[in-house]
Amino acid sequence: MLKKYFIAMTLNLYFVSTCVSATVYPLGILNNHYSVQHQGNNSYQLILIQPDVLSIFLNGLNAGYTIALYDQKNFLLDSSNCLGVVDYAYRGPKPKDGPIVLFLKPGNYTIQVTHSPIHPALRYRNTDMTYTLNLLLDHAPKTLVVAASDSAVVGQPLLSGNGKNDTQMLNDAITLLKKMQGGTLILRPGTYHINESILTTLNNLTVTGTGWRTVLRLTDGAKLYRAGIFRSRFMDNAPNDKQRYFSNQHFMHLAMDGNKMSKPYYQTAVGNFGTYLDSSFEDIHMHHFPRYGFDPHGNDFGPTTTKRLTIKNCLADHNDEDGIVCDTCADSLIQNNITDANGRHGINICTGALNNIVERNVVTNNGVNGITVQPGQAHGLLLSNNNKLSLNFISNNLRSGIYIYHGHLNTVLNNKIGYSGENDIHARAVTNNLIQNNMIYNQSARGMLKTAIYLSATDLGSTFNQIISNHIQAANKGTYEYAIAESSGANDYNLFADNHLPYPQTPIRVVGVHTQTRNNQ
Numbered sequence: 001m002l003k004k005y006f007i008a009m010t011l012n013l014y015f016v017s018t019c020v021s022a023t024v025y026p027l028g029i030l031n032n033h034y035s036v037q038h039q040g041n042n043s044y045q046l047i048l049i050q051p052d053v054l055s056i057f058l059n060g061l062n063a064g065y066t067i068a069l070y071d072q073k074n075f076l077l078d079s080s081n082c083l084g085v086v087d088y089a090y091r092g093p094k095p096k097d098g099p100i101v102l103f104l105k106p107g108n109y110t111i112q113v114t115h116s117p118i119h120p121a122l123r124y125r126n127t128d129m130t131y132t133l134n135l136l137l138d139h140a141p142k143t144l145v146v147a148a149s150d151s152a153v154v155g156q157p158l159l160s161g162n163g164k165n166d167t168q169m170l171n172d173a174i175t176l177l178k179k180m181q182g183g184t185l186i187l188r189p190g191t192y193h194i195n196e197s198i199l200t201t202l203n204n205l206t207v208t209g210t211g212w213r214t215v216l217r218l219t220d221g222a223k224l225y226r227a228g229i230f231r232s233r234f235m236d237n238a239p240n241d242k243q244r245y246f247s248n249q250h251f252m253h254l255a256m257d258g259n260k261m262s263k264p265y266y267q268t269a270v271g272n273f274g275t276y277l278d279s280s281f282e283d284i285h286m287h288h289f290p291r292y293g294f295d296p297h298g299n300d301f302g303p304t305t306t307k308r309l310t311i312k313n314c315l316a317d318h319n320d321e322d323g324i325v326c327d328t329c330a331d332s333l334i335q336n337n338i339t340d341a342n343g344r345h346g347i348n349i350c351t352g353a354l355n356n357i358v359e360r361n362v363v364t365n366n367g368v369n370g371i372t373v374q375p376g377q378a379h380g381l382l383l384s385n386n387n388k389l390s391l392n393f394i395s396n397n398l399r400s401g402i403y404i405y406h407g408h409l410n411t412v413l414n415n416k417i418g419y420s421g422e423n424d425i426h427a428r429a430v431t432n433n434l435i436q437n438n439m440i441y442n443q444s445a446r447g448m449l450k451t452a453i454y455l456s457a458t459d460l461g462s463t464f465n466q467i468i469s470n471h472i473q474a475a476n477k478g479t480y481e482y483a484i485a486e487s488s489g490a491n492d493y494n495l496f497a498d499n500h501l502p503y504p505q506t507p508i509r510v511v512g513v514h515t516q517t518r519n520n521q
Contacts, residue, residue, distance in 0.1 A: 068112045140184065143184045144183065145158055221265075228272045346371060404428065431464050432464045
């Protein structure tokens with residue numbers, strides 16, 4: 001059985017953070033959007049020189065903090081808690097949660113961020129005591145503001161939703177940003193009803209909510225013409241298709257709800273679809289999609305199409321297939337995310353994905369593998385090579401914690417992996433991969449494991465791989481049949497060195513004639 005709920009123990013897996021004493025940070029004149037990462041109890045002093053609407057909020061995983069806004073006479077204007085994501089079934093009372101959104105006159109203001117009690121129904125959060133404070137101004141340069149039908153009335157948003165279908169309103173706002181050669185679209189907190197793709201077909205675009213109380217939700221039975229709530233590139237428009245990617249696009253500070261219980265069309269119901277350059281998805285809660293959550297994806301399967309994409313500080317949970325897909329991506333970063341209880345893989349690096357870094361993610365309770373590196377089901381020649389998986393916490397995934405298939409020159413380094421349904425690390429038909437300094441721990445939650453680290457073959461063997469200095473722990477002598485094993489003689493020329501093994505009864509199984517072992521303890 002998968003654990004029903006999971007609370008992220010930490011996104012900073014190997015360093016224990018401590019609270020720092022209260023510090024005052026002078027921000028000076030605030031005339032643009034602002035974000036800062038800090039720890040502990042802190043105060044921020046700012047000056048507004050013209051009337052404006054200020055939105056104040058923390059990242060969605062920063063549970064356990066209260067934000068408060070004071071005027072220059074130290075009068076409390078508003079306050080709110082950050083609860084993180086609480087149990088979906090929870091219907092009890094809860095304190096005020098979400099952003100502060102207020103119209104302010106010119107003057108001096110103080111924002112205080114302080115620790116607050118953790119809500120008893122908390123489901124996901126990061127616990128390294130850091131937080132990201134975000135400030136948005138309605139009248140910042142090249143900024144437009146829209147509201148949902150249920151948004152509180154603050155200031156004068158350019159457009160407002162109708163509560164039934166808000167896609168056209170959002171597309172109209174993006175069309176206006178096109179005329180401005182790009183800019184920032186702020187979405188007030190509220191629920192936006194989406195029944196068609198939002199066409200983000202311009203460079204230099206930022207779409208930001210005001211925290212995870214800004215929700216883009218697929219309407220009941222939605223059938224999008226193009227896959228993805230956010231869609232950048234599509235082949236049925238010739239000028240658009242000739243633009244192989246869109247650059248400097250940033251999506252942040254919002255939640256996306258796939259509404260899978262209402263049965264939206266499976267093929268089109270994903271969070272995003274398109275190709276990106278120097279772009280990012282940050283602080284997004286992507287959940288309950290009937291297919292993928294994050295899916296930066298090319299329209300063709302030629303050369304890599306997405307480059308230098310960042311996905312960080314996000315939560316992808318309860319999607320029916322993968323939480324995060326990195327398809328035909330290169331030189332990209334997947335960092336500090338939680339992927340939990342997705343139907344297939346937590347993170348899927350696939351189809352010619354090259355030179356990507358996957359680090360400091362929490363990957364748990366997924367229905368197949370925690371992290372998969374593979375060529376893609378229908379495109380076996382587009383190998384995913386030279387990817388680095390490091391400092392991830394991977395636990396309770398139904399099959400393998402990490403699975404690498406037909407990949408070369410990939411590195412698996414300093415991960416903590418355990419309670420996998422089959423093998424903790426499974427490398428299949430791979431060459432010149434390095435698996436080093438990983439901690440593999442405890443028994444399987446579903447019975448006896450075959451091996452902790454397993455090299456297997458298809459028509460090709462796993463060869464010239466180095467399995468070095470891994471620490472394998474076991475609760476008892478019957479936990480693993482083998483600590484490290486080759487499946488057959490097709491696996492050869494590997495090196496198993498300096499690994500710490502749990503018991504003499506769980507040895508290394510060497511089948512390849514030229515495979516070497518040394519100094520394993």
